[in-house]
Amino acid sequence: MTAVLPEKPTRETRDREATTAPATKRRKPRNREQFVVMIGLILFALYSVAPVWWLIVNSTKNRRDLYNTNGLWFGEFNLWNNLSSLFTYNNGVFLRWMGNTILYAGGGALVCTIISVAAGYSLSKFNYRGRGVGLAVVIGSFLVPSTLITVPLFLLFSQIGLVDTIWSVLIPLFISPFGVYLAKTYVDGTIPDELLEAARLDGSGEFRTFIQIVMPMMRTGAATVFILLFVSNWNNFFLPLTMLRGSDKWTVGVGLYSWFVDKNQSYVDLTALTITGALISVIPLAIVLISMQRYWRTGVTLGALK
């Protein structure tokens, strides 16, 4: 799948293309080059999409078809039955997991965004002792893998009785050095010092300036921080797995994992439920990502530009 391109276009062709290249007037070598590029991209696209296709197809199958029919094509259409058994199994525990995940991912990201924007603004626009150290701490802790903190956090939380409460998952999600750094970068780029100076001359206090002037201007930046945190929270598996014992507080990821493990141990075959549940658990994340794509794209690429 390497981009070995078959033929070099002649110099004139390229020159002409460089200056006036209407898409319709492309010469042959350029076409062949594009052909190879397209083949490569189609292969990559198939690779990326095929497992999701498998997931969609197999969530429509009953247990018999799951094991006996071609995995890449539909069998008897059984999606509605699967959905109803998914949502009713164990008194609808799956819906509860979905609700919990939305609470952890959304609530955690929301609070974290507010904390991060405030801190990013503070680190960007003010000068006080400890600011430099604070910034260094923020950047330095990017390198600390969150997984590594989790077991020590569990030891600490079990000491103060927080383990197995929703707070044991939420509180760690409130704090994100990455969010602060991203917010600071946005403040650097969008809030002019003159504006703050003008607000001061008009007698606006710092907190009022922050809430009434800075926050509205930071809407795009805050949305980007929120969405990236939301995705990261939705993906977080290790934290809830470590902190939570009672299945009523689990996230959908921990729940699906428990079903997956159970199917090896108990007489109930939960495979069909796990597959349908896996498909459903993708939907909220996909909705958020697709509807807010212009925000997270800029966030992801922020690190690469410049």
Place this chain on the structure above:
Amino acid sequence: MSVNSAIHQPATRSGASTVPPRRSWRPTHNRAGAMLAVPFFVGFVFVFVLPIAYAVFQSVYTVRSDGGLGLSESTTVFAGFDNYARAFGDEAFWASMVRVALFAVIQIPISLGLSLTAALLLDAVTGERRGGLFRALLLVPYMVPAIVATLVWVYLYSPRTGPLTAAGNLVGADVNFFSPDILWGSIGNLIVWMVLGFNMLIMYSALRGVDRSILEAARVDGAGAFRTAWSVKIPNIRGSLVLTGLISIIGMLQIFNEPLVFRGASPQTVTKDFTPIMSIYFQAFTSNNYNYAAALSVLLAVVIGLFSFAFYKLTTRKANS
């Protein structure tokens, strides 16, 4: 992979941003401004600093059960460096580190190479809409939660539910994706699938940022598309390669979800101490060996710190020379 750990700036940029604002306002402003950072730093101490300090504290204690007469009473006693001494001699733990390091050395270059290939192809494709379509398709895996992606691939690999074993048989290969020889390949492929689009996006944005006049100059000099990609485009996006490399290494050091799920499918191959984080997890929650788990956490943190530092030094020196 969590985005938290996923997107970091190489620390180079920190140098530029630590320069304080040039004007000096009246101190009251700054005091009020400093207050805005208080919630974050208080929280930071609570969820980052205290746990680490507490882990260090825990790691020098140990639980002794001294209920010899059926009274299973246990007391926590100071143990000094006993846990560390034990950890240094813990062959399974170090073997898991070596296992993961070897895997990283092979998997990361392949993964980044594929992402780079995808990014270069996307950069070379003509037509805005076609490019947009492929970019969207390649980003589909980013929308699948990591644990779900792992479950799906385990089902795909499984001879009972997945088409892959049957496809292997069709071409005459009898593959068991969970066998000790193939297992790492199976996990490696799963990780490639999960991160390909994300890394591609970072590299692709960097490629878009390459000064078009340089590409024009290469073209005028008669460089073909492949030559331009190799000699002009790739050197120009070195920063994003370092970034994605760092992200991959950090992700690899904390690898846990994937082997844990594979353990569900094949417990005899994926042992409890298959990766360092798995060792820590099972020490803490299956063996209830919290103090020892704390010591292992501290050790792993030190190793990761050294790794990141070495990688950073190595890549920046290369970039400077």
